[in-house]
Amino acid sequence: MARTPTAPDPTTPDPAKRPIPPHLWKAAALSGMASYLDAGLIVSISVNLAIYRDTYDMGVWMAGAISAIVTVCIAVGSLVGGRIADLFGRRRVYNWDIFCFAVGALVITLAPDDIVLLIGVLVAGLAAGADLPTSLAVVSDAAPSWARGRLVAFTQVMWMLGIAVAIFLGFVLSTTGMVGARLITGQLALAAVVTWLLRSRLKLSAEPDPEEDRAVGAPAGATVPRGVALRTMWTRAALLPMAATFVFYVTWGLGANTFGQFGTYLLVTVSDASQSLATGINLAFIPIGVLLTLAFVRVADSPWRDRLFYVAAVVQVLAFVVASLTAGALVGMLVFFVLYQLSNPFAGEANYKVWSQLTLPADTRGTTQGFTYALARGIFAVAAFFTPALAEYSAAVLLWSITACMALAAFAGAFIIRVLVPRASGVAPVRAHLKAARA
Incomplete structure (x- = not known):
């Protein structure tokens, strides 16, 4: 006999505020180490590049090649790694790719x-x-739908x-030469x-989500399959x-990546600006970014996540408009950094990351997000090659081009919120609960 769906009980806690078990936070932290190491690798190579050039007597082409290869390899790794994980098991790849990173980082640290x-x-x-x-x-496989965003x-x-x-260690160890460079990559x-x-x-039981199973066309209670065909x-x-x-990530990322790689360069x-002032500006805003990103985590499973996006996206575009109108003048850039750091964590x-895990089918999450990561990172690498010459x-041309990209990212984000997120598993139950609570 079919079960009649029951209406959400308005007396029960808001699913978006339900406490998340500690073992899932541990899984999120260990999964987040991929992002920690990705960012740390890119920044550490950037911080150490001048030291490598002098120590190894590198030519300009080798210095350029090392900088470009970091981004290209991350792109290729995303494309191949996501697919391999979907084919042979995400947990298996999850354990061994971090080991391979350790080997590579150790080689960088000890390189003669x-x-x-x-x-x-x-x-x-x-x-x-x-x-x-x-x-x-x-982490998305292991998370219940009501906690996935956070x-x-x-x-x-x-x-x-x-x-x-990476930036803090680079600042503290700036006078220690190659010893400091080895410590930065050694960590x-x-x-x-x-x-x-x-x-x-780590022991995780990936509990199947019936709502998500139906969203991807799988039978209720089915686990995420392995070896799915590429045609899916x-x-x-x-x-x-x-x-x-992808459209959102690549258009937003062209601006974010430009200022991530060339923020200090453009300020100088x-x-x-002086080198010390440019470095100080970047360092000063990092704590703000961390705190606001933590604030985003708190609202990531609630309707406020997408409501705040609209406000933050407008402020983010405004930040680039200010920088463009002032043609990169120092006062305009200071206003830009304030507005950008306040809005970036919410747009x-x-x-x-959250939208991808909510809207992509469960059986191809690794492959599809690996593809979007790879293609976007490849475009970032090409753009980075031309950025100094364009600057x-x-x-003004460089800054207005980035402003246009940010505006496109805002429209892409609005489309995802209006069209795709409502179809995602777990969103409808949360909204139904909230409506029932207000009734």
């Missing part, structure tokens, strides 16, 4: 010359890329911490080894959210 350094960058970059979509899929959003806090630790190797040991002992990526259920989240070359990569030609 630039060739060995390049090999280490290749290994660490590929492993970091592979771990990004895999780790998100693992757990996935927490990985973005780890990403912010990866940046903060990444140590963090990866500890994460590998903890992940190996091109079904409407996967293609539409994959395209929408365009805004005429940026954290949204992309020298016209800072």
